[in-house]
Amino acid sequence: MRSFWAALPTEGRWLLSTVAIQTLGRGLTLPFTLIYLHEVRGFDLGLSGTLMALIAIVGLLVTGPGGALTDRYGARAILITGISAMIVGNVVLAFATTPLVAGIALVLIGFNFGVSWPAFNALIAAVVSGDLRQQYFGINFALVNLGIGVGGIVGGIFADVDRPGTFTAIFLGDAISGLVPMALLLGPLRHVHGRATAPDDGDEAPAVSYLSILRQPAVRWLTALTFVAMFIGYGQLEAGLPGFARQAAEVSTRTVGLAFAVNTAVIVLLQFTVLNRISGRLRTRVMVVMAVIWAGAWGLLGLAGAVPGGAVAVAGVLGFMAVFALGETLLQPTVPAMSNDLAADHTRGRYNAISAAAFQAGAIAGPVVAGFLLDHDLWSAYVVLMVVGCVAIAAMALVLERHVPETANGRSPEAPAEVAS
Missing domain, CATH: 1.20.1250.20 (MFS general substrate transporter like domains)
Known part of the structure; x- marks a missing residue:
């Protein structure tokens, strides 16, 4: 670990150092969103499951455009957009009392997953290369699991269906955790745009689709x-x-x-x-x-x-x-x-x-x-x-x-x- 950390560029250290904190918020809500919709907000179980499916469906639909926009405008810009949608989505979901409002919130969260996934991986690849890149992806995965695991434990202890305010708190906590990567992208990593210009191969070069x-x-x-x-x-x-x-x-x-x-x-x-x-x-x-x-x-x-x-x-x-x-x-x-x-x-x-x-x-x-x-x-x-x-x-x-x-x-x-x- 010491040799890996020493080999990382400064940007890579910034990215990796806060992963567990960023994902702790996701761990707070991931196991409890369906419970929140069904037992706290009173939506029937079938409707709650359908609303939950919006995250994956929207994420899949926007992944393709998200990848193309990442190449055009840079990973940093797309990440900022996706994280902003996630923060707003969690705040809205924390106070959602109707299926329509909850659905809008979950669409925003799904949008973040769809565009941020390719953008974040592209940003990592722009910072590290070679065998170091493989190590980075592995360690990042371990830290993501650590953050989600700890968040799930904290959420399980804190959330109580008889106290709806506890669920409002964990969704707001998930939103607040998004401010950590936002601060990195607007601060220490503001110069890492993750965008590369296509090589000039002449007018006959085919477009990359x-x-x-x-x-x-x-x-x-x-x-x-x-x-x-x-x-x-x-x-x-x-x-x-x-x-x-x-x-x-x-x-x-x-x-x-x-x-x-x-x-x-x-x-x-x-x-x-x-x-x-x-x-x-x-x-x-x-x-x-x-x-x-x-x-x-x-x-x-x-x-x-x-x-x-x-x-x-x-x-x-x-x-x-x-x-x-x-x-x-x-x-x-x-x-x-x-x-x-x-x-x-x-x-x-x-x-x-x-x-x-x-x-x-x-x-x-x-x-x-x-x-x-x-x-x-x-x-x-x-x-x-x-x-x-x-x-x-x-x-x-x-x-x-x-x-x-x-x-x-x-x-x-x-x-x-x-x-x-």
């Missing part, structure tokens, strides 16, 4: 891999896992909550070690290892469903989240680093937007499929589908390896082959 980017085999395979990874990964954490744990494994809600705490703890504790182990290795091979680990995790969850209601089921659910978290520490540094290494400076926003769209589409499709299978008591088919998805990730990673340049695959030009193999 999303379609032309997706024509590259490496981008197509990486996008498909990202979608499947999100479908069987994060797309299941909010819906599939809790549903399976409660209905098939028959464990308590306390066990489900503890499982998420275990997930956060493993990521925070192991991310640094994992980064050291994968440094200099082919990212596609790291993805294969991640797929194998995730397949093992789903096997543990299947065991929990096969022996429900007892200590084995509890151990299976907790073990799933711990092993799954280990796979996350391999995935999160590699995919965004590869996407940014494939991009040119002036197209980085669009490359990150494609990756973000694949992530969001998988996170939307995952709960839909999980809900259908679990609603029809197809527990075994659910686990088998997740394992098949892991096999597909490993296969796609090996195909991707044939198309991606070695430099984007984590191998420096001067590195000998045996180091990266």
